[in-house]
Amino acid sequence: MDLRGLGALGTVAAEWLLLGWLSGVDWPAHARSGALLRAPTWALRLLVGSVLTGLAQLVLALLGPGFGAIPLVIATASVGAGALRLGLRRAPPGSGHGADRVDLAHRPDPADLTDLAAKAPPDRRELAGWLVLGLVLLVATARSIVVPEAGWDAFSHWGLRAQAYALAGTIVDAHSEHEYYPPLVPLLEAWLYLHRGAVSIDLGKTISALLGDAFAVCLAGHLRLSLRAAWLAPWLGAAIVVGATALLESFWTGQADLALTAYLTLATLALVQWQRDHRNQWLLQAALFGAAASLSKFEGLPRVGVVAAALLLEALLTRRWGPPLRASALLLAAAGAASLLWTAFEASHGITANAEHFGQVQLTAIGSVVVTLVAVLGGVRTGGGILVAVLAWAVAGRCMVSTRLRLISLVVLGELAGTLLAFLMSASPEIEVRTSATRLFEQFLPLALFAGAVGLRISRPEPTPAERVL
DSSP: OOHHHHHHHHHHHHHHHHHHHHHTOOOOGGGOOSSGGGHHHHHHHHHHHHHHHHHHHHHHHHHSSOSOSHHHHHHHHHHHHHHHHHHHHHSOTTTTTTHHHHHHHSOOOTTOOHHHHHHSOOOHHHHHHHHHHHHHHHHHHHHHHHSOOOOHHIIIIIIHHHHHHHHHTSOOOOOOTTTTSOOHHHHHHHHHHHHHTSOOHHHHTHHHHHHHHHHHHHHHHHHHHHOSSTTHHHHHHHHHHHHSHHHHHGGGSOOSHHHHHHHHHHHHHHHHHHHHHOOHHHHHHHHHHHHHHHTTOTTHHHHHHHHHHHHHHHHHHHTOOHHHHHHHHHHHHHHHHHHHHHHHHHHHTTOOOOSTTOOOOOGGGHHHHHHHHHHHTOSHHHHHHHHHHHHHHHHHGGGGGSTTTHHHHHHHHHHHHHHHHHHHHSSSHHHHHHHHHHHHHHTTHHHHHHHHHHHHHHHSOOOOHHHHHO
């Protein structure tokens, strides 16, 4: 065990927590009852700090100084944190389009007791759930630290780029298989190497566990805001992490799918929460995590585009265009600006994309794609989580298109359609399905499971006073 590497990982986590705290991005006050429930706040701050650090590294690499000087990167990221804090102060909760007018379009469900549940202090059942979630994450993190890297792409692409970045102190052409892929994950791994003073792919992958732990805690926090039975939140959070097998396995590999999953999911859930209370905290979170998703993988920007399109479709269904249009524009602007930073670096350093992701749509291959998908996802390990999500949606029925869940449902269905389209556009659809289906479905499966869990609770009738006593 590399003790100095663990020390470097702890130092990086502390820096990200500090940057997140400086940014002022926070969990809603009514969701912070009890010292234990500060955990989602600090998990959120860690993820915000990771995004600010990666953006600072990219900006410094584009401008020329590079990110070899750790204090310079922290100072640059602190400027970004200050800008976020200033944005929050200049746009207090309920400002802009006005909470009063929006509430007319999103009248609360009389049976929706989630705000009261979020304010309630945790009981023994919830405390036990947080303990179980913590144990799951502890085991996953320990495995990431102890077990060597086994992911092929982690060596041939993400790890190779991170090594080259760390040794050069800036972004360089590592001549990897997918050099044009967005650089956020290699940048974060390189940041860890700089603190360690050495390069080790087995150490670099522990960044995934750090991001995954924070993501899981934030997911449980969002569940607590969305469920009438708040005590179920950590239990369901643990179930989603364990049930989405590809997500759990990403904790111990340095590939970028977990990062994209975390940032995309939290951007979407922030928009869902914003629909309910229109706090500008949520919009800023959505914009920041949308930018991070676009810098995580090649498919990140299109997936963020699906979320923006779902917002517009939601506006069409509710016939209220103002707030959804502004939210969609902010999300696309943040993701687009982040992508433009990377595009500018690529153009100035001669990094070009190949044509592997671009081609004609092969509609005749739809049958073979579906058959291959069934074969690939037919096992408990590869498709168990997907089956659970499908069954939960089927049982919840009409609740999946209720005001509270419609946006998530639109996003999940849109991401599913986009994934199928990507298969049909590849040079060899069947091979693409065999090699990529599990990780591509991983990127939006937590959202599907989240919606299914909330939908099942909504579909249950409210207990009578006598039943509450029992």
